[in-house]
Amino acid sequence: MDDIRLARAYLSRVAEPPAVALGLLVGEVGPVRAAELVRAGDVPDAIRDETSARAGHDLAAEDLARAGQAGIRLVVPEDDEWPAWPLLSLDNARARGMRWAAPPLALWVRGPASLDEVMQRSVAIVGARAATPYGEHTASEFAYDLAQQSVTVVSGAAFGIDGAAHRGALAAEGLTVAVLACGADVGYPVAHTALLSRIARAGAIVSEYPPGTTPAKYRFLVRNRLIAALAVGTVVVEAGRRSGARNTASSAAALGKPVLAVPGSVSSPMSQGCHDLIRAATATVATSVPDILEAIGTIGELAERESPPPRPTDGLGPQAIQVHDALHRRTPHTPQHLSHQSGVPLDRVRALLPELELTGLATQTEEGWLSTTA
Amino acid sequence: MDDIRLARAYLSRVAEPPAVALGLLVGEVGPVRAAELVRAGDVPDAIRDETSARAGHDLAAEDLARAGQAGIRLVVPEDDEWPAWPLLSLDNARARGMRWAAPPLALWVRGPASLDEVMQRSVAIVGARAATPYGEHTASEFAYDLAQQSVTVVSGAAFGIDGAAHRGALAAEGLTVAVLACGADVGYPVAHTALLSRIARAGAIVSEYPPGTTPAKYRFLVRNRLIAALAVGTVVVEAGRRSGARNTASSAAALGKPVLAVPGSVSSPMSQGCHDLIRAATATVATSVPDILEAIGTIGELAERESPPPRPTDGLGPQAIQVHDALHRRTPHTPQHLSHQSGVPLDRVRALLPELELTGLATQTEEGWLSTTA
Numbered sequence: 001m002d003d004i005r006l007a008r009a010y011l012s013r014v015a016e017p018p019a020v021a022l023g024l025l026v027g028e029v030g031p032v033r034a035a036e037l038v039r040a041g042d043v044p045d046a047i048r049d050e051t052s053a054r055a056g057h058d059l060a061a062e063d064l065a066r067a068g069q070a071g072i073r074l075v076v077p078e079d080d081e082w083p084a085w086p087l088l089s090l091d092n093a094r095a096r097g098m099r100w101a102a103p104p105l106a107l108w109v110r111g112p113a114s115l116d117e118v119m120q121r122s123v124a125i126v127g128a129r130a131a132t133p134y135g136e137h138t139a140s141e142f143a144y145d146l147a148q149q150s151v152t153v154v155s156g157a158a159f160g161i162d163g164a165a166h167r168g169a170l171a172a173e174g175l176t177v178a179v180l181a182c183g184a185d186v187g188y189p190v191a192h193t194a195l196l197s198r199i200a201r202a203g204a205i206v207s208e209y210p211p212g213t214t215p216a217k218y219r220f221l222v223r224n225r226l227i228a229a230l231a232v233g234t235v236v237v238e239a240g241r242r243s244g245a246r247n248t249a250s251s252a253a254a255l256g257k258p259v260l261a262v263p264g265s266v267s268s269p270m271s272q273g274c275h276d277l278i279r280a281a282t283a284t285v286a287t288s289v290p291d292i293l294e295a296i297g298t299i300g301e302l303a304e305r306e307s308p309p310p311r312p313t314d315g316l317g318p319q320a321i322q323v324h325d326a327l328h329r330r331t332p333h334t335p336q337h338l339s340h341q342s343g344v345p346l347d348r349v350r351a352l353l354p355e356l357e358l359t360g361l362a363t364q365t366e367e368g369w370l371s372t373t374a
Numbered sequence: 375m376d377d378i379r380l381a382r383a384y385l386s387r388v389a390e391p392p393a394v395a396l397g398l399l400v401g402e403v404g405p406v407r408a409a410e411l412v413r414a415g416d417v418p419d420a421i422r423d424e425t426s427a428r429a430g431h432d433l434a435a436e437d438l439a440r441a442g443q444a445g446i447r448l449v450v451p452e453d454d455e456w457p458a459w460p461l462l463s464l465d466n467a468r469a470r471g472m473r474w475a476a477p478p479l480a481l482w483v484r485g486p487a488s489l490d491e492v493m494q495r496s497v498a499i500v501g502a503r504a505a506t507p508y509g510e511h512t513a514s515e516f517a518y519d520l521a522q523q524s525v526t527v528v529s530g531a532a533f534g535i536d537g538a539a540h541r542g543a544l545a546a547e548g549l550t551v552a553v554l555a556c557g558a559d560v561g562y563p564v565a566h567t568a569l570l571s572r573i574a575r576a577g578a579i580v581s582e583y584p585p586g587t588t589p590a591k592y593r594f595l596v597r598n599r600l601i602a603a604l605a606v607g608t609v610v611v612e613a614g615r616r617s618g619a620r621n622t623a624s625s626a627a628a629l630g631k632p633v634l635a636v637p638g639s640v641s642s643p644m645s646q647g648c649h650d651l652i653r654a655a656t657a658t659v660a661t662s663v664p665d666i667l668e669a670i671g672t673i674g675e676l677a678e679r680e681s682p683p684p685r686p687t688d689g690l691g692p693q694a695i696q697v698h699d700a701l702h703r704r705t706p707h708t709p710q711h712l713s714h715q716s717g718v719p720l721d722r723v724r725a726l727l728p729e730l731e732l733t734g735l736a737t738q739t740e741e742g743w744l745s746t747t748a
Contacts (some may be wrong), residue, residue, distance in 0.1 A: 016696060016717025053713040099692070136641060214697035215633060218692070242685070263637030264648060266512060268659040275637060278652060279659045280658040287649045311616070318473070318592070322390060324588035339427040345389025346427060 001078065007035035008076045008106040010060035012039060013210045014051045017222055018102035021046035023090045024252065026105065031076075048131025061208045065197045069199070069349035070185040070211060072110045076117025081114040088229040088255065098102075104208040108184045111177075111204035113152075115230075118203065123296060124231035124252070126224075126245045127238040132270050135161055135238030139263055140168035142235065145289040146232050151296075152181065152203070154231040156223065157192055161237045161245070166199055175203045179227045181219035183211040206230070220244055228252035233296040235286050236261045245274050253282045258295040260286035278306045283349020312361055312373055319344045324361055324371065332368030375452065381409035382433035382450045382480040386427050387413060387584045391596050392476035395420035397464045405450075421581065430520045437584045443588075444559040444585060445574070446484040451477075455488045462603040462629065474599045474625065478582040485551075485578035487526075489604075492549050492578065495669055496526035498605035499625070500619045501535025501612040504646050509535055509612030510511040513638055514542035516609065519663040521548020526577070528553065528605040530597065531566055535619070540573055544640055549577045553601045555593035580604070593698045602626035607670040608637045609660050613647025620647050627656050632669040635659035686735055686747050695719045696727050698735055698745065706742030 002371055006372060008031045025047055026034045037043050039058065064074060075081060089104045119140035123146055125139055143153045143165040153169035155162040157178035178199050180188065184207040187193035198206055204270050209219065210224060211344045224244055228234055228251035236259070238244040252259045261283035264271030277283035286292055320340075326341035327333065333351065339346040353369055356362035363372050382405045389396045399421055400408045411417050412425045413432065438448060444458030449455060462477045469547070483489060497520055499513055517527045517539040526542035528537040531552040543550035552573050554562065558581040561567035570579055582600060583593065598618055602608055602625035613619040626633045635657035651657035660666055687695055693716075700706065700715035709727065713720040727743055730736035736745050 014717075049719055049722070050717070053402045053717050055716070132445050194618075217687075218696045218699045262640060263645070263652070263659075264639060265508060266636060266638075271637070272661070275661045278637070279665075285637075285649050285653045287646070291653075322590075322592045323530075340431070343388075343424070343427050347424055347425075348423070373591060 001220075004030075004078050005074050005076055006060050007031040009063050009074055010035050010058055010211065012074075012106045012108075013040065013057070013063060014210070015058055015105070016050070017104060017208045018100055018225075019105065020090060020099055020102045021051040022050050023082060023102050023105065027048050027090060028176060029110070030269075032104075033269050042059075042370075059210070066211045067185070068105040070110065071213060072108050072184045073113060075107045077106075078323060081116045083119050087228045088225070089170050099223065101254075104172045104226065105228075106208075108207045108210060111200040111206050112173060112202065113177065113204040115204065115206070118152045118177060118231070119154075119230050121150060122154050122177070123156040123247065123292060124227045125161065125165035125237060126155055126227060126234060126248050127236055128240055128243045128270050128273070129158050129160040129162075130240070130270065131160035131164070131238045132264075132268060134264060134268070135262075135270055139164040139237040140171070140291055142237070142286075142292065143168030143176070144172045144174075146292065147172035148255055149289070149293070150174070151293075152177055152231075154227055156180070156220075156227060157196060157199070157205075159189060159192075163192060163195060163228065165237075169203075170198055177204045177206060177230070179223055179230065180205060180207045181210050181214045181223035181306045182215040183213040186209045186214065188215050195224075209269040221247055222226075224248040225251040226259065226325070228255060231257075233258035233260065235292055236274055236277060236283060237370050238262065238264065238268075238270040239277070240269055241272050241276065243273050246277065249277055249282060258370040260292060260295050262286050278304060287349070315331065315359075316361075319348055320352050320356060323349055324356055327362055327369055327371035329371050332370050334368045338369065377406050378404075378452050379438065379448050381405040381433050381449055383437050383448055383584070384432055385412065386435060386448075386480045386482075386582070387431065389435055389479070390424070390427045390601075391478060391582045392474055393479065393731050394473055394476045394720060396424050397479065398478050399434070401464060408651070416525060424578075425687060426611045433584070437602060441482060442584045443470075444484065446482050446558045446585060449483050449489060451480075455490045455599045457489050457493050457604060461605045462599070472718075474596065475628075477603075478600065480582075482558045482581045483578050485574040486576065487549060487551065489578065489580070492526040493528075493604050493606070494549060495524060495550070495604045496528050497612060497666060498528040498608040498622065499535065499539035499599045500529055500570050500601060500608060500618045500622050501610055502614055503534040503536075503648070504644065505534030505612045506615070506638075506642060508638060508642070509543050509636075509644055510538040513538040516611070516660075516663055516666065517542030517550070518546045518548075520666065521546035523663070523667070524548070526551055526605075528601055530554070530594075531562075531570060531573070531579075533563060533566075537566060537569060538670040539570065539611075543577075544572055551578045551580060551604070553581060553597055553604065554581045554585075555584050555587075555597035556589040557581055557587040559585045560588065560724060562589050596619055598622040599625040602629060605609040605631075606634035607634065608665070609633075609666055610648055610657060612636070612638065612642075613646040613651070614643055614705060615646050615650065617647050620651065622643070623656060625649055632671075633657040634666055634669050636660050661664075686733065689733075690735075693722055693725050694730060697723055698730055701730075701736055701743055701745035705743050706739050706744050708742045714742065
């Protein structure tokens, strides 16, 4: 097992993810043999293209040691805790031209959570860095409620929505997982170093990149697919028209996973991305945690949704409603008057009034009939 | 023509709308003969049920005179300006059990607008009476912009969203039509008497009910179908879970007309109804007037929609983006360093850098390459 981990650590640094051709080679000959071939440069062009820039740089042992010191372990597909993500696959990557759909070669993980376990009931809550107070409040509330129901909250540890989501889950003493676009030992953003430590205490910090890797724009896009693939479903809380959260949403949708978006003010640019997702039917509407639990149906419980409060007139037919409409609360009316007012025939009015009385909607006085509701 | 108008004025008061059986009789024998039969009580049970309560009360001549004094005319299906609403039909009412789908027997109209003409480019803007400032602002803005584009704004003259919609259209000196659940001469709500006068100056006040008819709960529901049927499409701006605006939306949807709903804060009860409509796919998302114009496609113009602002890196392939990510704005880097950082093979880096330079994204210095964008 040590040689497998060493080989995957090497490959993890050699190829910039997602590496489709290398992934296929590993699938064919195994990680140890694949590492040998890459080291020797004895690979077809497609793999050379993915690996030649760093093939000579074998830092595997160093990386594993450095990771160990930082409390980071390398989780590999050969481990029990490797997450089940049948949807992120090399077949998809190859057959449908979805390069991003290639699964990671390995994951660097900091924190005690077993990846496989915590992801079985998980929701990604993602959104814009430049979030509004409305968005941060909503992210935090949703995360709090989900964490209280033992749902793991997955996000990207960025400013704005991501941070609010992690904090909400932590406030509920729930599990939360941060997936980074840099090494799991790199505190990015710097202002979130303490937050990341809190996340790693019970949950996990996850990265496809070896220790010390700095974040880069391209890596954020590549990371987003991991968030989408790890969580059972994805909720976009706020997103501008070019937000990376939309990218996460598209990945989740392409993987056939439930995507929800939180509506907001039509004048808020930070809700535009969400409204676009809903309009395009990429996302459904998330206004509450029951909405989310219902969409993430595989989580297994039945979401309780409030139904609108019943009205006393709910079960009445149209003629009964017309007669009831014609009744007054203080001025009693005769059946003749009520018939004329409502347009309902007199004999029907005479039959309906006692029915209304039985359901508490009308009352008879010496001068005529009164309504007993507002 | 006078006898037709007189007959329809009589029938308009005799039967509480919607009167399916009476409508069918009028279709068969014409309004004049139908009025005679109803007056004589010589009708089948279904029609007697709709007419017996008021059949003896012939106020047609009085109603027409009283209407005339109030500037109200009776518009009948035999008139040129009778709106074309193939979707509201007795066939629908009978065949699909949609009693409410019966068209009106006549319409009492106050105001100079020719109904048929103004409805050809029209949008209903409806919503809760207990609207929030957000809802009223949005209704008013949408109505203003639509009116400026010569779209007639149809609503129900109620407090809240309705009033804001009418006012927005009037502020743009556009046409607006109020459809009432009471006589066209009845200023309801009383506080909107002046607003109704302003609406009637260039637009129209429309009612299925003869002069003097008071509003009733049942009549609001019946009126809502007329709003849905008259306008090309319907926009719900705010609606509680039991708002009448949802009823208008369902009617419009059942008639196969476009329905839109305005999203809002997930914590606002007044947006719940809108979110429910969107979730149920009864309505699409309306965040702007272009959304509305696009949905109301029959209006004929192409809605202009803003596309997200382009980014300089938009056309780049993944390797070019990776190389660009590795560039720094102030510290020059060699191709070797960039290859190692990005994971892109050295020969590809050497080919891509001049491409990036051509598109203004990179620049070469004596010490190496720099990024020229943020």
